[in-house]
Amino acid sequence: MSQIRQLNKAVRSTLALWFLTALIYPLLMLVCGQLALPFQANGSLINNTQGTVIGSALIGQPFNSDRYFCSRPSTVDYSTSPEVATTGTSGASNLAPSNSELIERIQKEVTRLQKANIQPTADLVYTSGSGLDPHISVDAAQAQVKRVASVRSINPTQIQSLIAQNTDGRFLGVFGEPGVNVLKLNLALDALQSNR
Structure with missing residues (x-):
C-alpha cells in the first residue's frame, strides 16, 4: 500500500x-x-411571577433579609446583579481548620446567627465544598422558622408546610440527607404572602 x-x-x-x-x-x-x-x-432555571429568571434550582444564592430563609455561607463571590456577567467559579476556601481567617469567619457567622435568634447548625456556619450548594438541612430550616414567621406575621405551621413541600429527599432514596431548596422555599413564602 x-x-x-x-x-x-x-x-x-x-x-x-x-x-x-x-x-x-x-x-x-x-x-x-x-x-x-x-x-x-x-439549567433548572426558576422564574418569578413576572417571568423573569431569578436563579437556578441547582445554584445557591445569598438572602440577607430577615423575611427570607438564609442559605449556606459561601466562599464564592458571585454577582446577583443582572447587569454584571460573572461565571461564579466554584470551590471551597481550602483553609485549614487551624487557619485564623477561617476561625474568625466561623465565629462571626455564629454570632450573627445568635443575634438573629437562630440556633447555629453546621450548614448555616460552614460552607459547602462547591460553595454553590442551594440546599440547607431540614434542621437549619427549622431553626429559622420563628424568625421568618415573626417578621412576616405568618403562622409557623404554614411555614412548616412550605418547608415540607420544598424538601428534596435522599438521592435514589438512599444516598445523602434530605435538603431544603432555599430559593424555592423563599419563592413559596412570597407567593403565600401575595395570595393573602
Whole structure:
C-alpha cells in the first residue's frame, strides 16, 4: 500500500470520527436532553411571577433579609446583579481548620446567627465544598422558622408546610440527607404572602 493511500485513508477516518464525535453525538445529546428533560437541560432555571429568571434550582444564592430563609455561607463571590456577567467559579476556601481567617469567619457567622435568634447548625456556619450548594438541612430550616414567621406575621405551621413541600429527599432514596431548596422555599413564602 502506498503512503498516499495510507494518508488518504487516515484523513478520511479522522474526518469521519470527527463528524461522528464532534457533530452528530453532541447534536443527538442536545435533542434528547431537550425532548426528555428540558427543565434540567436548560439549567433548572426558576422564574418569578413576572417571568423573569431569578436563579437556578441547582445554584445557591445569598438572602440577607430577615423575611427570607438564609442559605449556606459561601466562599464564592458571585454577582446577583443582572447587569454584571460573572461565571461564579466554584470551590471551597481550602483553609485549614487551624487557619485564623477561617476561625474568625466561623465565629462571626455564629454570632450573627445568635443575634438573629437562630440556633447555629453546621450548614448555616460552614460552607459547602462547591460553595454553590442551594440546599440547607431540614434542621437549619427549622431553626429559622420563628424568625421568618415573626417578621412576616405568618403562622409557623404554614411555614412548616412550605418547608415540607420544598424538601428534596435522599438521592435514589438512599444516598445523602434530605435538603431544603432555599430559593424555592423563599419563592413559596412570597407567593403565600401575595395570595393573602
